[in-house]
Amino acid sequence: MEKKIKTKLLLEYKVDLAKIEGSGDFPCPKCGVNMSPEDQTEDTYSIKEIKTRRDILEELVIQCYRCKSLIRLTGFKLLDSLEDDV
Numbered sequence: 001m002e003k004k005i006k007t008k009l010l011l012e013y014k015v016d017l018a019k020i021e022g023s024g025d026f027p028c029p030k031c032g033v034n035m036s037p038e039d040q041t042e043d044t045y046s047i048k049e050i051k052t053r054r055d056i057l058e059e060l061v062i063q064c065y066r067c068k069s070l071i072r073l074t075g076f077k078l079l080d081s082l083e084d085d086v
Helices: 076-085
Strands: 012-016 045-053 056-064 070-074
Touching: 056 076
Parallel strands: 012 070
Antiparallel strands: 045 056, 056 070
């Protein structure tokens, strides 16, 4: 008898935070649940990977709890330069 193995394909999306207006909240590209940088409870997402270069945040990979999609957050470099100008 042959066993069937079910595998789930994890979808991966890229979100450029520099293109988001407002306070940084954005909907999950797949299921639409609201992701907020202010959410420190990790109720809607978990941080999977942090990429830095010379102690500067370059990319953050998070996973949506609802649909399990991986989301690569970029655009931190531009955000840092905007904060320096203020």
